[in-house]
Amino acid sequence: KLVAAGGLAYHEFKKQLRPKYSRIAIDIIAGWLMLAACVVAGIYIGKLESTALKIVLALADAILLGFVVNYLGNFFHEASHYNIAPSKKWNDWLANAFLGILQAQHIQHYRQVHWQHHVHLGTPEDTEHSYFSALNFSFFFESLTGIRAVKIFLFRSSNPGKKPADKSGATKAQQMGMLLAGIVFHLSVLGLALYYAQYWLAGTWLLGFGTFFPFFGSLRQLLEHRGEWARASVDYHKTPHGKLSRIFSSGVFAATFGSAGFDRHLLHHLEPQIS
Numbered sequence: 001k002l003v004a005a006g007g008l009a010y011h012e013f014k015k016q017l018r019p020k021y022s023r024i025a026i027d028i029i030a031g032w033l034m035l036a037a038c039v040v041a042g043i044y045i046g047k048l049e050s051t052a053l054k055i056v057l058a059l060a061d062a063i064l065l066g067f068v069v070n071y072l073g074n075f076f077h078e079a080s081h082y083n084i085a086p087s088k089k090w091n092d093w094l095a096n097a098f099l100g101i102l103q104a105q106h107i108q109h110y111r112q113v114h115w116q117h118h119v120h121l122g123t124p125e126d127t128e129h130s131y132f133s134a135l136n137f138s139f140f141f142e143s144l145t146g147i148r149a150v151k152i153f154l155f156r157s158s159n160p161g162k163k164p165a166d167k168s169g170a171t172k173a174q175q176m177g178m179l180l181a182g183i184v185f186h187l188s189v190l191g192l193a194l195y196y197a198q199y200w201l202a203g204t205w206l207l208g209f210g211t212f213f214p215f216f217g218s219l220r221q222l223l224e225h226r227g228e229w230a231r232a233s234v235d236y237h238k239t240p241h242g243k244l245s246r247i248f249s250s251g252v253f254a255a256t257f258g259s260a261g262f263d264r265h266l267l268h269h270l271e272p273q274i275s
Helices: 010-016 021-045 051-080 088-103 107-119 137-144 147-158 172-195 199-225 252-257 262-270
Strands: none
Touching: 021 051, 021 088, 021 199, 051 088, 051 107, 051 199, 051 252, 088 107, 088 172, 107 172, 137 147, 137 199, 147 199, 172 199, 199 262, 252 262
């Protein structure tokens, strides 16, 4: 049995843990405020006179925007484990309204896909397998050109995996509805930017979501699960990689790049039901 120095059993210790839903709400709101700040920055960049300065600042803004969306995306993952609200109903509603809309994905559909990641971690059957790729030129090229984002989207759309134990998989209508809602959301942002001649903002939004968000997401997962022994010459879609999850150093960067507890990813794979 596993006990603390004072004799407290591990299973009893877990019963004492209480999720701080107010902290989760504050963190998500902070992410949306940063997203809004990126939009405001994109508007002001367009007013500058120097084209060279516009390019540099727009690129920086797009990188930050992608980073912020990755930050919010980690909470979408937490919602797949029912960890962002006290009730499952509210958990899924909030996830779709404030997080799924950014990725054009229904939380119940993502839950199906993500469940297989926990079940098949380290095997060719893993549904989240960015860590199968080596951190080389090909990885950066595919991530930064949007190719990897398209591959992930097509894979998740055609390979939802088996339904989890709670049978809460999204119907095709629900997933299609969320896909359309996400498309409308992004087209609305781009349409408004173009209507008001905010071309630099439109470019920043496209780069942030289409390039840097999938790059940060893929990079984070590679750092979480790829082993030091892994070789670029091995095709882990066919050869088992083996299970590995990491705990990262503390700090502001780790807490934002690995938001929602992702910086303690090993603990998440041991206890996914704990927020």
